[in-house]
Amino acid sequence: MLTVVIGWFCGMPLFAQEVLPPAMKAQRVDYCIHCHKTLSGQMGVAVGEWEKSVHAKRDDNCNICHGGNPDLNDKKAAKDIKFGFAAKRNNYNSVQLCGRGGCHASTIGLFKMGPHYVALGKKGKPECVDCHGAHEILPPKVKFIKTGVCVQCHTAGVVEKTIASLEKLEQNIADLEKNIDYLISKNAEARDILAKLIDVRNLYRQLVHVMSTREFQHTKREIELQLNDLLEKSQSRLLVVRRLDINYVVTMLLGFLVVIVFMIFTIRTFARRSD
Numbered sequence: 001m002l003t004v005v006i007g008w009f010c011g012m013p014l015f016a017q018e019v020l021p022p023a024m025k026a027q028r029v030d031y032c033i034h035c036h037k038t039l040s041g042q043m044g045v046a047v048g049e050w051e052k053s054v055h056a057k058r059d060d061n062c063n064i065c066h067g068g069n070p071d072l073n074d075k076k077a078a079k080d081i082k083f084g085f086a087a088k089r090n091n092y093n094s095v096q097l098c099g100r101g102g103c104h105a106s107t108i109g110l111f112k113m114g115p116h117y118v119a120l121g122k123k124g125k126p127e128c129v130d131c132h133g134a135h136e137i138l139p140p141k142v143k144f145i146k147t148g149v150c151v152q153c154h155t156a157g158v159v160e161k162t163i164a165s166l167e168k169l170e171q172n173i174a175d176l177e178k179n180i181d182y183l184i185s186k187n188a189e190a191r192d193i194l195a196k197l198i199d200v201r202n203l204y205r206q207l208v209h210v211m212s213t214r215e216f217q218h219t220k221r222e223i224e225l226q227l228n229d230l231l232e233k234s235q236s237r238l239l240v241v242r243r244l245d246i247n248y249v250v251t252m253l254l255g256f257l258v259v260i261v262f263m264i265f266t267i268r269t270f271a272r273r274s275d
């Protein structure tokens, strides 16, 4: 109670909560969007960026992260502290915003295990938005990582090497997924590889979010070994499927040829008879 009163009095929460309360659902009109759409600068830009995001597709609106009451068409009342409003301006970082109501708990758990969470407490960097953005959040890619933030603490060489090795893993995972899709489309056995890919993806997710020296020594190696093994396995099955494909095409062509020869033969026979 005292926390709320002091927080309300100062216009900012003094004792940041570990997990912010879940977002409210707008009853009819979502006034956060309705009002911010009309604003200029960053206040309005956020709407256009959010509209392209994975969150907008799920109807996860502004308040899913920022909190506040979307039923009130008043900039102050909507952001009253009693509705759990949180923004960068009142000292909330993106780890807190992304974790509102228990969202992304497992990813946040991983991030908190690593050295970057400690760095965030001391220097305010790096955080979720430095790799995912704040509003235009799309299916994640290594190339979205804002390396300008990383070089504040690491040498350009270390950052380049890190990005290159993550991109290689990302590419190998994409290749493996393509192979699996092809095998499945041909009704070939791929469930065992798919199950292992899920494990590898989890290790990769762990690597990028914990980001410790240990992870880069052990987990990265483990991912590489497993990926190589799975890629080889899928490749050899692809060869079998493709060989079957070729057999199929050759058989079809031969069949076609036989029919044509037969037709020519018949036509010539008839032609001779009618002469």
Ligand code: HEC
Pocket (backbone or CB within 6 Å): 031, 032, 033, 035, 036, 039, 043, 062, 063, 066, 067, 068, 069, 070, 072, 073, 074, 075, 078, 079, 086, 087, 088, 089, 090
């Ligand atoms: C009636 C208009 C209006 C409504 C409704 C509104 N806002 Fe705002 N909002 C503003 C304006 C104007 C600002 C610029 C700062 C200021 O003038 O207070 C702002 C600022 C912000 C900021 C920047 C951080 C800050 O504290 O200033 C965030 C984040 C934000 N709004 C989110 C929301 C969310 C989430 C909702 C719905 C729960 C919402 N807004 C509802 C007008 C509105």
Ligand code: HEC
Pocket (backbone or CB within 6 Å): 032, 033, 036, 042, 043, 044, 046, 047, 050, 055, 060, 061, 062, 063, 064, 065, 066, 087, 088, 089, 093, 094, 097, 098, 129, 134, 135, 137
């Ligand atoms: C997925 C979570 C998420 C959603 C959804 C979201 N925001 Fe944000 N927003 C953030 C984060 C995190 C920041 C801090 C940005 C940074 O550090 O660069 C932020 C920053 C802002 C800012 C800049 C002021 C500040 O506090 O730094 C405004 C204005 C804002 N958001 C408005 C909105 C509006 C309007 C919507 C809905 C259209 C919205 N946001 C939806 C997470 C979100």
Ligand code: HEC
Pocket (backbone or CB within 6 Å): 094, 095, 098, 099, 104, 107, 108, 111, 126, 127, 128, 129, 130, 131, 132, 139, 140, 141, 142, 145, 201, 204, 205, 208, 209, 211
């Ligand atoms: C150093 C960059 C980096 C940081 C910091 C980071 N992420 Fe990620 N995140 C990634 C990458 C790269 C992926 C893609 C991993 C994959 O494909 O599985 C990812 C994947 C994810 C996913 C999975 C998306 C899906 O496909 O289901 C979620 C959720 C996520 N991150 C949330 C967060 C949150 C929350 C934070 C802050 C605590 C955070 N990330 C911090 C780089 C980062």
Ligand code: HEC
Pocket (backbone or CB within 6 Å): 115, 116, 119, 120, 123, 125, 126, 130, 131, 145, 146, 147, 149, 150, 151, 152, 153, 154, 158, 159, 162, 211, 212, 213, 216
């Ligand atoms: C505020 C400082 C800070 C920022 C910004 C930062 N890091 Fe770090 N990072 C650290 C610290 C501290 C460690 C712990 C290991 C150490 O002492 O080198 C670390 C560890 C790492 C490691 C594992 C250790 C290694 O060198 O093998 C990688 C990889 C890494 N960071 C990449 C990144 C990337 C990519 C970014 C940009 C998204 C980034 N860091 C941004 C401070 C930072």
